[in-house]
Amino acid sequence: MSNRSPSRVLARPALLLPLLSLACNNPPPVTTPDPPQVSIIVDEPSTVGTSLKLSVSTSGCDQVQRVDLLDNNELLKQVAYAGNPTPVVLGMSEIRYSRGIAATLSLTARVTCADGRTNVSQAQPATFLPVAEVVEPTSATDQVVPDLFIAEGRESQGNVAFIGCAQEGNGRSGLYKVPRSNPDSTQRVEMIIPCARNTNITDRRPASTGWRWVWTPNTGFFSVSPQFTLGTAVRVKVDRLTVLPNGDALVWDEGEGGTPKTLARYNPAGTKLWELAGGSPDASKDIPGFLIGEPVDRGDGTIAVPVQSGIPGSEAEIMVGLVSSADGRWTSSFSLIDTQTPFNAPAPAVALDSTGTRLYMATQGTSAAYVRACAITGIYGEAGRCDPPTNRKWISPDLTGQVAALVPYASGTRLAVIATNRTWFLDTATGQVVNKDKQPLSPTGALVAQQVLPGLDQSFYLFTSGVPTESQPIPYPVEIIATDGAEKGEVFRYQVPGGSIAGATDDAGTLWLRVGRKLVKPLSLEQYRQVR
Numbered sequence: 001m002s003n004r005s006p007s008r009v010l011a012r013p014a015l016l017l018p019l020l021s022l023a024c025n026n027p028p029p030v031t032t033p034d035p036p037q038v039s040i041i042v043d044e045p046s047t048v049g050t051s052l053k054l055s056v057s058t059s060g061c062d063q064v065q066r067v068d069l070l071d072n073n074e075l076l077k078q079v080a081y082a083g084n085p086t087p088v089v090l091g092m093s094e095i096r097y098s099r100g101i102a103a104t105l106s107l108t109a110r111v112t113c114a115d116g117r118t119n120v121s122q123a124q125p126a127t128f129l130p131v132a133e134v135v136e137p138t139s140a141t142d143q144v145v146p147d148l149f150i151a152e153g154r155e156s157q158g159n160v161a162f163i164g165c166a167q168e169g170n171g172r173s174g175l176y177k178v179p180r181s182n183p184d185s186t187q188r189v190e191m192i193i194p195c196a197r198n199t200n201i202t203d204r205r206p207a208s209t210g211w212r213w214v215w216t217p218n219t220g221f222f223s224v225s226p227q228f229t230l231g232t233a234v235r236v237k238v239d240r241l242t243v244l245p246n247g248d249a250l251v252w253d254e255g256e257g258g259t260p261k262t263l264a265r266y267n268p269a270g271t272k273l274w275e276l277a278g279g280s281p282d283a284s285k286d287i288p289g290f291l292i293g294e295p296v297d298r299g300d301g302t303i304a305v306p307v308q309s310g311i312p313g314s315e316a317e318i319m320v321g322l323v324s325s326a327d328g329r330w331t332s333s334f335s336l337i338d339t340q341t342p343f344n345a346p347a348p349a350v351a352l353d354s355t356g357t358r359l360y361m362a363t364q365g366t367s368a369a370y371v372r373a374c375a376i377t378g379i380y381g382e383a384g385r386c387d388p389p390t391n392r393k394w395i396s397p398d399l400t401g402q403v404a405a406l407v408p409y410a411s412g413t414r415l416a417v418i419a420t421n422r423t424w425f426l427d428t429a430t431g432q433v434v435n436k437d438k439q440p441l442s443p444t445g446a447l448v449a450q451q452v453l454p455g456l457d458q459s460f461y462l463f464t465s466g467v468p469t470e471s472q473p474i475p476y477p478v479e480i481i482a483t484d485g486a487e488k489g490e491v492f493r494y495q496v497p498g499g500s501i502a503g504a505t506d507d508a509g510t511l512w513l514r515v516g517r518k519l520v521k522p523l524s525l526e527q528y529r530q531v532r
Contacts, residue, residue: 050134054124056086071095071108103128127497135183146165148502155508158181174188200241234270247268248267285329288321290309297356304356305323307320336374336376351405351406358374368399372394374386375393400440425441444479458483459485464481500516502514
C-alpha cells in the first residue's frame with residue numbers, strides 16, 4: 001500500500017487537462033484579402049470623334065500590377081495605371097468594327113494587384129463612330145452650323161462653306177454662311193420670307209458658279225448669288241421649285257381656294273418670264289393636270305413636265321408634257337399610263353431621268369409596289385403609251401413597302417426606290433434589284449425614311465427619323481445610313497441619342513454632318529469600307 005497522499009495523486013491529472021485541451025484545437029483560419037474593385041466611366045457613351053475617351057478607377061490593391069481594357073471580353077489594350085482615375089484614350093485603330101460601324105462596344109476593365117488578386121469591372125456600353133474631324137461649338141448654347149444646311153466649295157481650294165437658315169428669338173429669320181476655315185466669321189443676311197423646317201435650299205446652277213434658290217412651301221422664294229447676296233423675294237404660294245441649267249427657277253403652285261394652278265419661270269432677279277395657268281383659254285398656256293415630279297430641261301429648247309391628269313370622278317392618267325423653254329407654250333403631251341385609280345387619289349411616285357426622255361413610275365399595291373420605265377418618244381398621244389414591247393422598257397419585281405419617292409443617281413445608272421421603312425436600288429438598264437443579297441436598306445427599329453442624299457459615283461446616304469405626328473409633322477432626322485454601292489450594302493450607320501443629325505456634300509463630294517451641335521467631317525466611304 002502506497003504511503004502517498006490521495007491529494008497529490010489527483011493533482012497531476014488535473015494539471016494535464018489544460019495541456020491536452022490546447023493540443024486538440026484547430027489552427028486559426030488564414031485571412032484572404034478581398035478582391036480589388038475596378039470601374040469604368042466613358043466620357044461620351046455615344047462618341048463621334050477621332051478617339052474614344054474614358055477613365056478607370058480601382059481600389060483594394062497595395063500596388064497595381066496591370067490594368068487591361070476589354071471589349072466583349074476580348075483584350076483591346078493594356079493600360080498604364082496612373083492613379084485614380086486613370087484616363088484612357090482609345091484610338092480609332094484600337095477599336096474592333098467586326099459588328100459594324102458605328103462600333104457597338106461593351107467595355108470592361110480588368111485589374112491585377114501585385115499579390116496576384118484580380119477583378120473585372122461591370123460592363124459599360126459605348127458607341128463609337130470614327131471620323132476625320134470634329135468642330136466643337138464655341139459655347140454651350142451655340143451650334144456650328146444651322147439645323148439643316150448645304151455645303152459648297154472644296155477643301156483643296158480652302159473655300160468650303162455651309163449655308164442654312166434659322167429662325168431667331170426675335171421672330172426674324174436669317175440666312176447664314178459659315179466658312180469652314182473660320183466658323184466664328186459667319187455671314188448673315190435677313191430673310192424676307194420665314195425660315196421653317198421645310199425650307200429648301202437648292203444646289204447652284206450652273207454647278208459651282210451659279211445661283212441657288214431658297215424657298216419655303218406656301219410662302220415664297222428668293223435667289224442667292226455666288227457672292228451671297230439675295231435677289232428680290234417673291235411672295236407666292238409655291239409647292240415645288242426646280243432650278244434650270246442657266247440658274248432660272250421653275251415654280252409650281254398647285255392652286256387652292258379657287259386660285260388656278262400655275263407653272264412659271266423666274267430669273268434670279270425675281271422677274272416672271274412666262275406662266276402657264278390651269279383653265280387658260282389658250283390651250284398652249286393651259287396645264288392639263290397637276291405636277292407630280294421634278295421637271296427636267298431636255299437641252300433641246302423644251303422642258304419635260306410630269307403631270308397627273310383627269311377630271312374628278314374619272315380614272316387618273318399619267319402623262320409627260322413638253323413646254324417651250326423660251327415662252328412656256330405646251331407643245332406636246334405623251335399619255336403614258338392609266339393609273340386605274342381615281343383622279344383625286346394620291347399621285348404615284350415618279351421621276352424623270354436626267355435627259356427628260358424616260359419616266360420612272362411606281363405602282364403601289366397593298367404591301368408592295370413595282371416600278372415601270374417608260375420611254376418618252378417622238379410619237380405623242382396614245383401612240384406613245386408605256387406599253388410593251390416598245391415604250392415600256394422594263395418592269396421591276398415586287399418591292400415590299402409603301403413607296404414615297406423615286407430618286408435616280410449614280411449618273412443615271414441607279415434608281416433608288418424609297419419606301420417608308422425600306423430602300424431598294426434598281427439597275428436602270430434592266431429594272432432588276434441590285435441591293436446586296438437582294439435585301440433592302442432599312443432604318444433602325446421604328447424609324448422611317450426622312451431625307452436622301454445621293455453622293456458622288458455610287459454613294460448614297462439615307463437619313464431617318466421618328467414617324468411624323470400631328471404635333472411634329474416634319475421631325476428632324478436622328479440616323480444616317482451610308483452605302484458606297486448598292487451591291488456592297490451598308491458601309492456605316494449611326495443614330496444620335498437624344499439629338500438630331502443633318503448632312504450635305506460639298507462640290508468635291510465630301511460628306512459633312514451636323515451631329516447635335518457639332519460639325520463633323522466623316523472618313524471617306526473607302527476608308528470605312530477598309531476598316532470593316
